Amino acid sequence: MKATTISVEDLMTQSGQVPYTKSLKIQVVAITDVVNYRNDKNESKSLMNAAVVDHSKAVKCTIYDSTKFPRFKEGQYLILRNVIKKTDGVVVTSNTKVFTCAPFEFELPAAIQQRGREILNPPPAPVVNVKEALDFPPKARVTVRGKVVQEEATREVFVTGVLFKEEKTKVKNIYIENTSSRCKVSLWRENTEESVRPGDYVQITDVVTNSYRNEVSLSTTFRTKISTYEVDPVIALASDETCPLNSKDADSVDPVLDLSPDFPISSKLDSNNNSLEIEEPETLFDSLGGKLH
Structure with a gap:
């Protein structure tokens, strides 16, 4: 892996909640419907969530830039740059760069892909x-x-x-x-x-x-x-x-x-x-x- 990239697992171990300039290469394994809401200024906004994975980990990715929604499709491989790391995942904003890319050289572990799907749709609680x-x-x-x-x-x-x-x-x-x-x-x-x-x-x-x-x-x-x-x-x-x-x-x-x-x-x-x-x-x-x- 090139020095300019970082794995999902390594990113999530970093301290702080600031934009990271290193690139993430991920696969989208699940997405949600677009959700509309109003912010503190009573402005109409929208967001969507995706579950993204690489060889190391699955996390939730929240996308706040509506122009990037179409790029997040199930099965799509993406490069993300300037994401914000949060406690439970990553955030894509207007400053985040999103590029489509080729698949991983090796197939991603099925267990990690399943964990990604369960992030957005976990089994019901007992x-x-x-x-x-x-x-x-x-x-x-x-x-x-x-x-x-x-x-x-x-x-x-x-x-x-x-x-x-x-x-x-x-x-x-x-x-x-x-x-x-x-x-x-x-x-x-x-x-x-x-x-x-x-x-x-x-x-x-x-x-x-x-x-x-x-x-x-x-x-x-x-x-x-x-x-x-x-x-x-x-x-x-x-x-x-x-x-x-x-x-x-x-x-x-x-x-x-x-x-x-x-x-x-x-x-x-x-x-x-x-x-x-x-x-x-x-x-x-x-x-x-x-x-x-």
């Missing part, structure tokens, strides 16, 4: 009871079931995204419980619009654990789905493994756990607009949503 969920380390991704016992009003907080841009974001806390424990679940962005009320039995998929001031709670991600169930009240009170009699928009969940952390978005206001430091454990893309092709 169902665990509330107490087990709260015992997992921060950023663990789980699915929980329980009865909604409290609902707070939706509020707006300022969050800082991947490019350090602040935006107003909706958040609402609900509290669920089963026979094992009770916990707070923070519903972010479009999840605040979910029609769940105290007394409902819900399954909330793909939430992540979050710890602040010795309180462990759960937060939604862009993958989160909330299903409401009708249950036998005797069964509901007697067991954490509540069996639904009927469900609305319920999906099956495979027993797979992803403990890889999401890039945090800091929120600096609480429900009383007091300054504090909590984390919304989603990338800007994650919180806005996306779909794997």
